Amino acid sequence: MSGKTAKIFVFIAAVYLISVSLRLIFPAIEKPHLNQNEASIELNGEHLSLSYLEFDSSESASVIVLFHDPFIEREKLEPFAKSLSDEFRVLIPIFPTQTEDGSRLSYSAESRAEISSRWIEKMDIPKIHVAGNGFGNAVAIEFLKRESVEIESYAMLSALGVQEFHFLGYHLLNQPIYSLLYPIGFMIDYGLPIAGWNAQSTINMESVRFINELDQRPYRDILNSLEIPVLIMHGKDDNHVSKVTAYEHYRIIPQSEIWLAEGGRYSVFEKFDLWAAEYSNFLTTVERGTAVTRSSSSQERIEKSEKPFQFGNVPPVYGWGLVIIILLLSSVTIVSEDLGCIGGGLLVAGGIIQFWVAFLTVYIGIILVDAAIYWLGRKLGRPILTEIPFRWFISKKDIERSEEMFQSNGFKIIFITRFLPGTRFPTYFTAGLLRTRFSVFITYFLIAITIWTPLVLGISTLAGQQMLGYLQIYQDYALHIFLGLVLGLYILFKVMMPMATKKGRREFAVRVIRLKQQVFS
Numbered sequence: 001m002s003g004k005t006a007k008i009f010v011f012i013a014a015v016y017l018i019s020v021s022l023r024l025i026f027p028a029i030e031k032p033h034l035n036q037n038e039a040s041i042e043l044n045g046e047h048l049s050l051s052y053l054e055f056d057s058s059e060s061a062s063v064i065v066l067f068h069d070p071f072i073e074r075e076k077l078e079p080f081a082k083s084l085s086d087e088f089r090v091l092i093p094i095f096p097t098q099t100e101d102g103s104r105l106s107y108s109a110e111s112r113a114e115i116s117s118r119w120i121e122k123m124d125i126p127k128i129h130v131a132g133n134g135f136g137n138a139v140a141i142e143f144l145k146r147e148s149v150e151i152e153s154y155a156m157l158s159a160l161g162v163q164e165f166h167f168l169g170y171h172l173l174n175q176p177i178y179s180l181l182y183p184i185g186f187m188i189d190y191g192l193p194i195a196g197w198n199a200q201s202t203i204n205m206e207s208v209r210f211i212n213e214l215d216q217r218p219y220r221d222i223l224n225s226l227e228i229p230v231l232i233m234h235g236k237d238d239n240h241v242s243k244v245t246a247y248e249h250y251r252i253i254p255q256s257e258i259w260l261a262e263g264g265r266y267s268v269f270e271k272f273d274l275w276a277a278e279y280s281n282f283l284t285t286v287e288r289g290t291a292v293t294r295s296s297s298s299q300e301r302i303e304k305s306e307k308p309f310q311f312g313n314v315p316p317v318y319g320w321g322l323v324i325i326i327l328l329l330s331s332v333t334i335v336s337e338d339l340g341c342i343g344g345g346l347l348v349a350g351g352i353i354q355f356w357v358a359f360l361t362v363y364i365g366i367i368l369v370d371a372a373i374y375w376l377g378r379k380l381g382r383p384i385l386t387e388i389p390f391r392w393f394i395s396k397k398d399i400e401r402s403e404e405m406f407q408s409n410g411f412k413i414i415f416i417t418r419f420l421p422g423t424r425f426p427t428y429f430t431a432g433l434l435r436t437r438f439s440v441f442i443t444y445f446l447i448a449i450t451i452w453t454p455l456v457l458g459i460s461t462l463a464g465q466q467m468l469g470y471l472q473i474y475q476d477y478a479l480h481i482f483l484g485l486v487l488g489l490y491i492l493f494k495v496m497m498p499m500a501t502k503k504g505r506r507e508f509a510v511r512v513i514r515l516k517q518q519v520f521s
Contacts, residue, residue: 041118046103050119051094056085062287063125064090069134070207076269077133083276088283093119097206107206108213113142120149129283131155133268141219144226153286155231155279156249157268158238161223163216164309165245168328169350171217173343176335177328181208223253224305229291230256231282233275235267254301255292257282316351325353326361333365340365341453345460355457363453370428374441377432410436411444418448
């Protein structure tokens with residue numbers, strides 16, 4: 001690094017450090033909104049203060065509780081809310097992140113729905129209309145389950161909803177993707193503090209925590225059981241939540257109406273007057289008692305709503321959509337190779353991607369991840385084995401025996417560990433530590449994954465969602481499996497590997513004889 005470059009680097013680091021320090025020492029205080037009010041409520045014995053925006057203060061007007069999308073600036077909904085405020089009283093909750101004594105609150109949709117329920121009770125509002133925008137529908141749907149207030153209708157604006165159309169379509173596959181947002185959110189919050197760049201991003205730690213606590217699996221049953229009138233409003237070109245999601249909501253809610261607007265995700269903000277007019281007309285029919293409810297919906301639509309969901313109904317993806325699916329599947333593979341492979345098989349089974357696409361995505365991802373593990377072990381080198389806790393389990397003799405085993409039985413070891421989840425990292429890491437020739441390692445490794453990857457993909461494609469059940473069982477017992485793995489590795493290094501040589505068998509026999517003498521002497 002040249003002297004000039006070093007000076008630039010030091011200057012940038014200094015500015016960054018000053019910026020972060022100022023932000024931590026003097027955190028920004030958000031000024032109250034002109035329409036902002038406060039309500040004090042109690043939740044699980046804890047007191048907390050909830051802020052909310054209120055448009056139109058008329059106590060006699062019908063109330064709309066509008067849940068905003070945490071990934072979109074709340075202010076964007078204001079024009080839509082103001083357009084409705086000529087006829088209705090619109091309330092937009094701003095959820096607290098901690099109690100009055102500083103304890104952190106859950107960011108989950110269930111927790112926020114419960115907070116909303118207590119808030120509406122405190123406001124003494126007998127009945128309301130519920131609406132949700134984007135991810136805000138997660139809170140709205142959870143709120144619909146509560147019986148503390150009479151809900152007259154529900155409006156889904158560009159709504160996130162049923163699991164099957166969101167990202168990779170399965171909760172267990174989406175969760176690893178959500179978890180990868182933590183470092184991204186942290187870096188945006190604290191890595192781009194200069195000139196307010198971090199404030200311009202839709203991803204922040206609040207939205208990241210919210211989505212990581214998101215569970216959409218119950219939403220299909222909740223929506224299918226609704227009795228109240230429902231309006232589905234969606235942008236035709238929404239590339240964040242596809243309009244096929246809106247059509248599925250329309251199918252499973254037989255009394256629902258659907259209205260598609262020109263534009264995409266931001267159509268409700270850009271053409272708020274059209275959206276507000278359509279929603280207002282719907283609410284008028286609800287309050288007149290002429291809106292369709294489940295009991296008055298047609299038998300044909302009820303029968304369609306009762307049909308089980310088929311993943312074949314999810315349209316295949318092409319172009320940029322396919323690129324995004326590949327990137328998401330790759331992200332899952334980084335977290336868990338088994339989960340990535342099973343997820344690829346499920347996407348193939350649903351007709352979303354082709355088998356060869358899933359194979360190449362998972363195959364390349366596995367190579368990159370496991371080769372990195374090998375080189376990590378190789379770069380750290382043997383000195384790490386002299387440190388605690390490694391030296392407790394692996395002695396110099398163990399290392400020498402391991403080297404002999406990798407030389408003579410490398411293929412067997414790598415091949416067997418490919419079929420044993422939890423054994424791959426220590427095996428590949430150890431292969432690097434022992435400086436096993438990379439050409440030997442990668443040859444055996446490629447042979448193993450070339451057999452394993454299409455096998456697991458094929459089984460997952462044929463077995464479908466049952467594979468997720470097996471994987472869930474594995475995850476439920478992961479701790480037990482891990483402890484068993486540690487015990488197994490100890491036995492492998494201390495008992496089985498020594499028994500593979502004549503010298504080791506003689507030493508083992510001597511130990512047994514001495515043990516007998518100690519016990520029976």
